[in-house]
Amino acid sequence: MNLLLAAESCPPENPNCFHVPTLEELFEFAPLFGEGLFAFNRVSLLYVLAAIIVCALFIAALRNPTIVPGKLQGIVEGIVGFVRDQIALEVIGPAGLKFVPFLTALFMFIFVNNFYEIMPLVQLPSTGRMAVPAFLAFTVWCVYLVVGAKEQGIIGFWKNALLGIEMPAAVRIIYIPVEFAQLLIVRPLTLAIRLFANMMAGHILLAVIFIAANAFLIGFHGEFAINFKALPIGLVALAAGPAMVAFELMVGALQAYIFTILAAVYIAGSVHADH
Amino acid sequence: MNALLLAAEGGSEGGSGLSIILPAAAELVYGAISFVIVYFVLAKFAFPKLNAMLEERSSAIQGRMEEAERTRREADEVKSQYQAQLGDAKGEANRIIEEAKQTAESLRRDIVAKAEAEAQAIVSRAQNEVANERDRALQELRSEVGALSVQLASKIVEKELDPAAHQHLVDEYIQKLSRTN
Numbered sequence: 037m038n039l040l041l042a043a044e045s046c047p048p049e050n051p052n053c054f055h056v057p058t059l060e061e062l063f064e065f066a067p068l069f070g071e072g073l074f075a076f077n078r079v080s081l082l083y084v085l086a087a088i089i090v091c092a093l094f095i096a097a098l099r100n101p102t103i104v105p106g107k108l109q110g111i112v113e114g115i116v117g118f119v120r121d122q123i124a125l126e127v128i129g130p131a132g133l134k135f136v137p138f139l140t141a142l143f144m145f146i147f148v149n150n151f152y153e154i155m156p157l158v159q160l161p162s163t164g165r166m167a168v169p170a171f172l173a174f175t176v177w178c179v180y181l182v183v184g185a186k187e188q189g190i191i192g193f194w195k196n197a198l199l200g201i202e203m204p205a206a207v208r209i210i211y212i213p214v215e216f217a218q219l220l221i222v223r224p225l226t227l228a229i230r231l232f233a234n235m236m237a238g239h240i241l242l243a244v245i246f247i248a249a250n251a252f253l254i255g256f257h258g259e260f261a262i263n264f265k266a267l268p269i270g271l272v273a274l275a276a277g278p279a280m281v282a283f284e285l286m287v288g289a290l291q292a293y294i295f296t297i298l299a300a301v302y303i304a305g306s307v308h309a310d311h
Numbered sequence: 312m313n314a315l316l317l318a319a320e321g322g323s324e325g326g327s328g329l330s331i332i333l334p335a336a337a338e339l340v341y342g343a344i345s346f347v348i349v350y351f352v353l354a355k356f357a358f359p360k361l362n363a364m365l366e367e368r369s370s371a372i373q374g375r376m377e378e379a380e381r382t383r384r385e386a387d388e389v390k391s392q393y394q395a396q397l398g399d400a401k402g403e404a405n406r407i408i409e410e411a412k413q414t415a416e417s418l419r420r421d422i423v424a425k426a427e428a429e430a431q432a433i434v435s436r437a438q439n440e441v442a443n444e445r446d447r448a449l450q451e452l453r454s455e456v457g458a459l460s461v462q463l464a465s466k467i468v469e470k471e472l473d474p475a476a477h478q479h480l481v482d483e484y485i486q487k488l489s490r491t492n
Binding site (some may be wrong): 059060063064067070072073074075076077079080083084086087090091094095097098099101102103112113116136137138140141144145162165166167168170171172175236 | 328330331332333334335336337338339340341342343344345346348349350352353354356357358360361363364367368371
């Protein structure tokens with residue numbers, strides 16, 4: 037602890053001094069160009085790049101699809117097959133086939149934005165910013181409400197959701213407002229926050245590990261002397277780095293999958309009246 | 312971590328940390344545009360191509376399977392045809408062999424019977440000839456003996472007076488007889 041205190045007494049103007057970055061420094065970026073609604077910062081750049089990466093991958097793989105697939109086409113077919121078989125058909129059933137493009141777009145866009153977290157030279161999960169998780173959750177919300185209204189009728193959808201299950205009247209008094217709130221508010225909110233918070237936490241975790249390795253191995257050492265108190269902590273932090281990167285790769289893939297499968301679950305609830 | 316939290320609470324100038332949690336308007340704009348582009352590229356370009364290809368693939372597989380099935384059925388037909396033909400040919404061969412055997416057997420029997428009959432005929436002919444010859448010889452002998460007896464009797468009658476001549480005559484006769492024999 038006195039190491040940290042010592043560090044805090046170091047003047048921040050000195051670039052060699054240990055400096056704990058603020059959350060704003062970790063997550064907020066000044067615009068590269070533009071202003072107001074179109075201020076284009078690093079996160080926006082990553083969003084646009086993610087779109088380009090996903091589109092380029094699918095266009096390159098499926099521009100001239102062949103019956104006997106090549107490597108790239110095989111990979112993309114594998115991704116689509118996974119979303120179709122493991123998510124759409126598994127959760128929604130045959131009616132889920134028409135949602136495969138939407139679910140695939142969700143999965144790939146989220147995965148690339150999550151993957152930025154461990155991508156060299158980027159190292160920033162753009163889903164750790166609320167913009168995309170919020171927008172995607174809003175999109176899923178719109179889709180399952182519209183699909184529900186289309187498949188069961190607006191009144192039918194709400195009737196099935198709130199009154200569809202047999203239960204004692206006393207329970208129903210609690211059930212109706214809870215279910216109402218869950219359909220309108222809780223679902224999109226949890227969807228967005230789960231993704232956003234996981235990726236934000238992952239980024240903070242990696243930042244802490246990397247900053248610790250940097251600070252304890254380099255920052256606390258004088259120009260000609262090694263600080264033997266700091267060295268072991270630095271080595272531990274350095275060793276933890278690759279493990280945490282691997283862990284965050286798993287978290288990124290898992291969160292993309294969870295977001296997509298929950299979207300499918302919500303859509304399934306709108307397609308089929310029975311719960 | 313303390314420092315991080317403190318920084319989060321105190322450091323931000325405008326939003327007191329809330330700006331970290333709420334979506335930034337400009338990022339929302341670019342994020343939304345990006346996702347919408349991804350969705351439209353996938354839905355309007357990638358998936359129609361993919362689905363068309365998958366359809367083509369399944370029809371190709373279907374076609375190939377049907378073709379294989381047809382070929383197999385044809386092969387089966389040809390095989391059963393060949394088997395039937397082979398069976399026919401075997402029956403035919405057996406029939407021919409059987410016929411040949413029968414023919415040979417009857418031929419053999421004919422030949423043997425003929426040969427036996429011929430031998431029988433030769434033997435009986437020879438026996439007949441022998442019997443005829445013997446009869447003829449007996450006949451001749453009988454007539455010869457008769458003539459001789461007559462001759463002898465006349466000679467005896469001619470030379471009765473002389474016993475020596477008689478003896479001579481007898482000897483002569485016997486000699487003559489033995490000569491003729």
